[in-house]
Amino acid sequence: MIRVHSYESLGTYDGPGIRLVVFLQGCPFRCLYCANPDTIGFDGGHLTAPEEILRRAVNEQPFFGKKGGVTFSGGEPTAQAKELLPLFRMLKENGIHICIDTNGGIRNGYVEKLLSLADLVLLDIKEMDPQRHKKLTGQDNSRVLETAQWMEKTGKPFWLRYVLVPGLTDFTEDLHALGKHFKDFNMLQKVDILPYHTLGAHKYEALGKEYQLKGTPLNTSAQLEEAKSILEGYFNVVTVC
Numbered sequence: 001m002i003r004v005h006s007y008e009s010l011g012t013y014d015g016p017g018i019r020l021v022v023f024l025q026g027c028p029f030r031c032l033y034c035a036n037p038d039t040i041g042f043d044g045g046h047l048t049a050p051e052e053i054l055r056r057a058v059n060e061q062p063f064f065g066k067k068g069g070v071t072f073s074g075g076e077p078t079a080q081a082k083e084l085l086p087l088f089r090m091l092k093e094n095g096i097h098i099c100i101d102t103n104g105g106i107r108n109g110y111v112e113k114l115l116s117l118a119d120l121v122l123l124d125i126k127e128m129d130p131q132r133h134k135k136l137t138g139q140d141n142s143r144v145l146e147t148a149q150w151m152e153k154t155g156k157p158f159w160l161r162y163v164l165v166p167g168l169t170d171f172t173e174d175l176h177a178l179g180k181h182f183k184d185f186n187m188l189q190k191v192d193i194l195p196y197h198t199l200g201a202h203k204y205e206a207l208g209k210e211y212q213l214k215g216t217p218l219n220t221s222a223q224l225e226e227a228k229s230i231l232e233g234y235f236n237v238v239t240v241c
């Protein structure tokens with residue numbers, strides 16, 4: 001059984017085309033800006049049979065068009081890699097395109113099998129500086145970078161997603177470090193800069209937690225343009241989402 005937090009139909013934000021987005025429960029990171037803090041706990045969500053998720057995907061398949069499909073997000077989908085494997089095989093048998101939106105922080109054999117079955121991986125790089133990554137997420141970024149290396153080595157297409165948080169992840173030197181680290185990766189198709197937002201802030205209160213980024217300003221368009229222009233020095237396709 002798979003722990004599902006929620007679904008979003010006709011999503012256009014998490015991967016190519018029109019997609020069914022399945023938000024899974026449980027994440028080992030503790031990102032200060034997490035917009036879905038209710039997906040972090042490993043004991044929440046609804047235990048769901050893989051066949052039920054397949055049924056939803058097949059029902060929505062007519063809307064997917066040529067590029068769309070199913071995206072697994074969260075939470076951290078690879079935390080349930082073993083449970084997801086049969087579902088991924090069923091989706092492939094039905095010709096459904098699969099994306100995984102992952103923080104790349106979990107490395108084991110099940111995760112490698114799961115990523116192998118996905119058509120596209122959306123890898124969230126939180127920070128290039130290990131200390132800043134740890135401050136932001138609770139863990140350093142060594143496994144995240146290993147995941148990227150593994151995808152490059154095994155030929156798995158991926159996009160990078162980077163949330164630009166003023167004062168936390170918008171350091172010029174770290175954006176250059178990101179560019180230098182990934183510029184020669186052949187499997188990297190695209191880099192998405194995601195503006196910082198506070199849409200999930202109210203959820204912290206509901207969970208009895210404090211939103212630690214209170215007072216952090218939103219990005220100005222000049223900041224987003226500057227980050228884009230730095231990354232365009234290294235990559236062919238950079239978008240601000």
Ligand code: SF4
Nearest residue numbers: 027029031034075103
């Ligand atoms: S990796 Fe994603 S789900 Fe996990 S804490 Fe960070 S933002 Fe939230």
